[in-house]
Amino acid sequence: MNLGVNARDAMPDGGALTFETANVQLEEEYCNNHLEVKPGSHALLTVSDTGQGMDKETLTHIFEPFFSTKEVGKGTGLGLATVYGIVKQHDGHIMCYSEPGHGTTFKIYFPAIQTEKLSETPKFETEIPGGTETILLVEDDAVISELCGSLLESFGYEVILAGNGKEALAIYKNQSARISLVILDLIMPEMDGRQCLGEILRVDPQAKVLIASGYSENEPSAQRVSSRSLTT
Ligand SMILES: Nc1ncnc2c1ncn2[C@@H]1O[C@H](COP(=O)(O)OP(=O)(O)OP(=O)(O)O)[C@@H](O)[C@H]1O
Numbered sequence: 155m156n157l158g159v160n161a162r163d164a165m166p167d168g169g170a171l172t173f174e175t176a177n178v179q180l181e182e183e184y185c186n187n188h189l190e191v192k193p194g195s196h197a198l199l200t201v202s203d204t205g206q207g208m209d210k211e212t213l214t215h216i217f218e219p220f221f222s223t224k225e226v227g228k229g230t231g232l233g234l235a236t237v238y239g240i241v242k243q244h245d246g247h248i249m250c251y252s253e254p255g256h257g258t259t260f261k262i263y264f265p266a267i268q269t270e271k272l273s274e275t276p277k278f279e280t281e282i283p284g285g286t287e288t289i290l291l292v293e294d295d296a297v298i299s300e301l302c303g304s305l306l307e308s309f310g311y312e313v314i315l316a317g318n319g320k321e322a323l324a325i326y327k328n329q330s331a332r333i334s335l336v337i338l339d340l341i342m343p344e345m346d347g348r349q350c351l352g353e354i355l356r357v358d359p360q361a362k363v364l365i366a367s368g369y370s371e372n373e374p375s376a377q378r379v380s381s382r383s384l385t386t
């Protein structure tokens with residue numbers, strides 16, 4: 155992205171920004187002149203523009219952190235330092251060719267990994283079974299709530315939405331007989347998922363509750379929930 159933005163900045167009146175990829179073989183000779191590069195197959199990414207280019211002095215500094223020729227507030231000078239870091243993390247190699255008035259070309263060589271061709275992603279041919287039961291979906295994020303709700307509905311379920319634990323509990327108390335499953339978000343305002351779970355289980359100790367959370371299972375509150383639901 156930074157290479158693209160730099161090219162845009164170098165072409166205020168427009169021009170061409172070109173991205174190319176190629177498989178290349180780096181020979182011993184090239185590597186003797188570029189000591190950090192190992193011979194062998196590489197994936198080459200070339201990013202070039204037809205912009206204003208750079209003079210020799212600028213070229214020697216472009217990968218330095220905080221080096222920028224842009225106005226204050228326009229560039230931090232961290233873009234190419236970051237690009238350099240990313241390329242190095244991949245054992246890669248980056249070169250820049252440029253002349254004032256003749257555009258700029260960045261060549262990035264990534265060492266290629268030799269592997270067997272990966273088999274194609276398996277296709278799921280079996281139909282996902284749905285159902286006609288009623289699900290109480292407790293989720294405070296409106297976007298996630300709507301998305302999950304319509305997804306469940308597309309599999310035939312009837313969905314009741316609740317935006318927080320309090321609302322969920324009120325609905326559950328009234329309609330527990332027809333609610334087959336509660337899908338419960340853990341982190342919510344008002345009454346959080348943990349409290350809500352306790353209350354729901356107080357209404358019906360046999361209630362089926364699926365805890366959904368963006369946090370990992372090693373996260374303490376998730377563990378507290380599971381131990382609590384086991385003991386209740
Ligand atoms: N495609 C290019 N054409 C001409 N000059 C470039 C080009 N790419 C980089 N430069 C020069 O290199 C300098 C450093 O680039 P770098 O991306 O690191 O920082 P920046 O673009 O100035 O700021 P930042 O990316 O942090 O917003 C630029 O200020 C510019 O002088």
Ligand SMILES: [Mg+2]
Nearest residue numbers: 156160233234
């Ligand atoms: Mg930049």
